[in-house]
Amino acid sequence: xxxxxxxxxxxxxxxxxxxxxxxxxxxxxxxxxxxxxxxxxxxxxxxxxxxxxxxxxxxxxxxxxxxxxxxxxxxxxxxxxxxxxxxxxxxxxxxxxxxxxxxxxxxxxxxxxxxxxxxxxxxxxxxxxxxxxxxxxxxxxxxxxxxxxxxxxxxxxxxxxxxxxxxxxxxxxxxxxxxxxxxxxxxxxxxxxxxxxxxxxxxxxxxxxxxxxxxxxxxxxxxxxxxxxxxxxxxxxxxxxxxxxxxxxxxxxxxxxxxxxxxxxxxxxxxxxxxxxxxxxxxxxxxxxxxxxxxxxx
Numbered sequence: 099x100x101x102x103x104x105x106x107x108x109x110x111x112x113x114x115x116x117x118x119x120x121x122x123x124x125x126x127x128x129x130x131x132x133x134x135x136x137x138x139x140x141x142x143x144x145x146x147x148x149x150x151x152x153x154x155x156x157x158x159x160x161x162x163x164x165x166x167x168x169x170x171x172x173x174x175x176x177x178x179x180x181x182x183x184x185x186x187x188x189x190x191x192x193x194x195x196x197x198x199x200x201x202x203x204x205x206x207x208x209x210x211x212x213x214x215x216x217x218x219x220x221x222x223x224x225x226x227x228x229x230x231x232x233x234x235x236x237x238x239x240x241x242x243x244x245x246x247x248x249x250x251x252x253x254x255x256x257x258x259x260x261x262x263x264x265x266x267x268x269x270x271x272x273x274x275x276x277x278x279x280x281x282x283x284x285x286x287x288x289x290x291x292x293x294x295x296x297x298x299x300x301x302x303x304x305x306x307x308x309x310x311x312x313x314x315x316x317x318x319x320x321x322x323x324x325x326x327x328x329x330x331x332x333x334x335x336x337x338x339x340x341x342x343x344x345x346x347x348x349x350x351x352x353x354x355x356x357x358x359x360x361x362x363x364x365x366x367x368x369x370x371x372x373x374x375x376x377x378x379x380x381x382x383x384x385x386x387x388x389x390x391x392x393x394x395x396x
Contacts, residue, residue, distance in 0.1 A: 128163035130207050144223055148243065150184040151219055159204065159213045165224020170204060170215035178217055178247070179259060185219065185245050186261035192242045195260070196267045197388065199380035200248030217247045234282030237275040238291050249380060255387045266388045269299050269381065277308045288312060289323035296327035301374050306331045310338055313345055321345070322353045329360040332367035339364060 131137070134157040142148045152160075156173035171181060186193050202215045221243045222229070229235045249255060260266060276295040282288055292309045299305060312324035325342065328335050342361050348354050 128161065128207065130162075131160040132206075132213075133158065145188075145221065145243070147184075147188050148221070151181065151188070151243070152221075154181045154184065156181060158215055159206070161207075164226050165222065166226035167221040167223070168204075169219045169221070170202070170213060171217050171219075172215045175253065175257065178253075181217070182245065182264070183261055185243070186264050188243060190242045192240075193264045194240065194242070194244045194267050195264050196244065196246040196269070196272065197249055197255075197384045198246060198269050199377050199384070200250035200253075202246075202248035215248070216253070217245060220244045220246070229286075232282070232284045232287050234279040234284065234287045234291075237279035238287065238294050249384055255383065258387075260391055266391055268384060268388055269302075270385075272298055273302060273305050277304065280308055280312065285315075285317045285320050288315060289317075289320040292320070292324045292327040293330075296330040299377075300330050300332065301334060301377055303334070306335060306338075310341065313341060318348075318350045318353050322350075322356050325353065325356045325360050329363040332364065333369045335360075335364045 134153070134155055136153045137149075137160065139149050142152060152169060154169075154171060154177075156171040156177040157169055158172045159170040161168045171177070173181075182195070185195070200216070202218065204213050204215065204218075205211065206213065220240060222239060222241070226239075229239055230241055247253075273295070276291060276298065279291050280288055280295065282291070289312075292312050295305050296309050306328070309324050309327050312320055315321050315324065325345070328338060328342070339361060342357055342364075346354055346357050348357075
């Protein structure tokens with residue numbers, strides 16, 4: 099192997115390492131971090147006490163987009179309990195913890211890597227906090243840090259201790275809030291809110307119906323977002339195909355393309371009864387746990 103070839107190998111290897119170890123730009127407006135290398139305390143001066151949560155040893159992935167941050171964690175029950183303790187200690191007036199069926203997975207910005215996680219924390223700061231002023235936005239996007247635990251068979255809920263001051267939230271609770279938000283007078287809340295509502299639960303008929311109503315929204319951008327969101331429901335959205343086809347009669351090329359894409363996605367989707375049964379069974383398990391936890395506190 100000559101010197102030129104050796105140099106080429108070194109360069110390739112170095113680039114491969116850097117891609118997974120430094121912040122990666124996403125379309126010029128975001129960055130991501132793999133692993134749990136400490137994030138600077140200077141980034142969280144607005145959020146007193148948040149650094150132990152941000153830099154918890156169980157963190158496996160982190161994204162930042164215009165101040166909108168997601169921290170993803172993976173670990174055993176002891177790690178979750180410790181992270182939950184730090185979260186509950188935040189000097190904020192609200193400490194919401196959402197329990198939803200797992201497992202949790204997220205794709206990195208370029209879509210080439212899927213990261214598995216057990217729980218996440220959502221924090222909104224910077225530019226993204228401007229959303230708080232929009233009518234109904236508070237029903238979708240949390241003003242305060244929010245933790246979401248993705249419950250699967252590996253997590254024994256009966257052994258999960260919920261610290262004082264933590265408010266447990268189910269997907270049904272979030273669904274009700276989000277559906278109310280879709281009546282907002284602001285098109286940004288209606289448009290982006292449709293996607294958030296669809297992603298909450300791909301089997302929820304009420305959520306699907308609420309998103310479908312936005313196909314008649316007076317704003318084409320909202321209609322475009324709603325059309326795309328309906329693809330999340332897969333086979334469940336099959337009864338909506340006649341409605342989607344009716345809306346193809348539009349001069350908006352982008353909207354028409356999105357409608358066509360959603361129609362194809364629904365037509366090509368497959369039922370997965372086992373996955374749905376497992377999802378609904380876990381929702382029931384979570385509901386019983388939340389009910390029991392609330393009764394113990396009352």
